[in-house]
Every structure is written in structure tokens, then in C-alpha cells.
Amino acid sequence: MDHLIHRTLQFLEERHNLVLPCSYTIEPLPLKGSLGRASEPPEPQPSHSTTVMCVKNFFSLQGATEGTEGGRRDPGGTEAKGLLIEEISSIELPKKPSSPVYKMVTVWDANRELLKIMLRIELPHVSSASECDLSMSQDDIIIEVPEKYKLQLDLPERVDEETTAAVFNKTKRVLFISAPLAKPDP
Numbered sequence: 001m002d003h004l005i006h007r008t009l010q011f012l013e014e015r016h017n018l019v020l021p022c023s024y025t026i027e028p029l030p031l032k033g034s035l036g037r038a039s040e041p042p043e044p045q046p047s048h049s050t051t052v053m054c055v056k057n058f059f060s061l062q063g064a065t066e067g068t069e070g071g072r073r074d075p076g077g078t079e080a081k082g083l084l085i086e087e088i089s090s091i092e093l094p095k096k097p098s099s100p101v102y103k104m105v106t107v108w109d110a111n112r113e114l115l116k117i118m119l120r121i122e123l124p125h126v127s128s129a130s131e132c133d134l135s136m137s138q139d140d141i142i143i144e145v146p147e148k149y150k151l152q153l154d155l156p157e158r159v160d161e162e163t164t165a166a167v168f169n170k171t172k173r174v175l176f177i178s179a180p181l182a183k184p185d186p
Contacts, residue, residue, distance in 0.1 A: 001026075097150040100143075106156065114157055119177040123149060129168035132175065136161045138182055143175065158182040 009020050102121040109115050119141070125148050126132060135142040138158040143151045159179035166177045 095147050097144070097146075097148055100149045100151055102151060102153070104153070114181055116178055116180045117155060117157065117159060119153075119175075119179075121151065121175040121177070122173065123168075123175055124173050125149075126168075126173055126175075128170065129166075129175070132168065134166055134177075136164055136179070141177070141179075155179070 012018055013020055100121050100123055102119060105118045105120075107115045107118060121143060123132070123145060126145055131145050131148075133142075133144040133146075135144075136159075138155075138161060140152060140154050142153075143149065158181065160182045161179070164177065164179040166175060168175050
């Protein structure tokens with residue numbers, strides 16, 4: 001039974017990006033109604049925030065009994081209204097950055113020698129170059145837009161990072177990078 005409960009909680013966490021508490025209690029509650037199939041609940045819509053829920057013991061009062069109108073009453077006769085589900089906290093889940101669409105082109109001269117490497121990176125959710133973090137070495141390039149995009153590319157040849165130029169086109173929302181080859185070491 002414990003294994004089944006743990007696997008169910010794990011499935012819910014993975015399937016719906018939830019964070020659920022690891023502790024639980026099994027309350028000895030009598031079943032009411034028929035075991036027939038209830039109507040299906042609507043499919044949850046994807047969201048960027050997830051609410052952690054905890055099932056509260058509906059019959060938290062010892063000796064709670066059914067009232068004459070169908071409400072619950074405690075032994076003292078007062079109406080007991082408790083929530084079945086209580087919201088504990090809301091957690092904003094960070095979005096996993098996606099890899100943007102890119103195209104890498106190598107430019108050759110007439111003697112079939114490689115001159116430079118050009119990159120065209122589409123960033124449709126970026127409105128200005130200031131949102132982009134560009135890191136470059138002779139071997140690779142990393143472009144990050146926090147919570148939106150992350151791209152790490154190994155370059156086919158060593159480039160001169162000092163003379164590399166990057167231009168962001170605001171209208172097309174495309175980043176163009178031109179990286180000349182590094183001069184060979186003497």
C-alpha cells in the first residue's frame with residue numbers, strides 16, 4: 001500500500017509538475033455512495049505556477065455525526081464546517097529554458113580556406129539585446145536569456161573572440177554573430 005501511494009505521488013509530481021509533501025496519513029473513513037464511475041474532471045491546463053495542496057481530514061472532530069439537514073455536527077450540537085482541501089502554499093516553478101532555433105554557416109574564400117563562422121539565432125521572445133548573455137571562447141559559444149533560452153555550441157574551428165561581432169535585429173528578433181577564425185599560433 002505504501003509503495004502504491006509513493007508511486008502515485010511521484011507520478012502526480014512528474015506528470016503535472018507539482019511539489020507534494022512526502023508525509024501522509026490514511027484515515028479510516030467509511031465509503032459513502034456507489035462505486036460507480038463518477039464524471040471525469042476537466043483536464044488541468046498548463047500553468048507557470050503550481051499550487052501545493054494538502055488534503056485536510058474532513059472528519060477532524062472526534063465523534064462528528066450527520067445533522068438532520070445533511071450537515072456535520074460535533075457532539076455539542078454546533079455546525080462544523082471544514083474545508084476538504086486547504087491551500088498550503090503557492091510555488092512559482094522556474095521555466096526550463098528552451099534551445100532556440102539556429103543556423104551555423106561557414107564562409108570560405110576562393111582558395112577553399114575557412115574565413116569565418118556565422119550564426120543566425122532566432123529569439124522570438126526577446127525584445128532587446130540587453131536581455132541576452134553572450135559568452136564566447138575560441139572553442140564554443142553560450143547564449144542565455146534567463147528563463148527563456150539557452151544555447152551552447154561547440155565551434156568547428158578556433159575563432160578570434162576579440163574580433164567577433166554580434167548584432168541583434170529587433171524587428172526580426174534574430175541575433176547574428178560573425179566570428180573570424182583565429183590566426184594560427186607561430
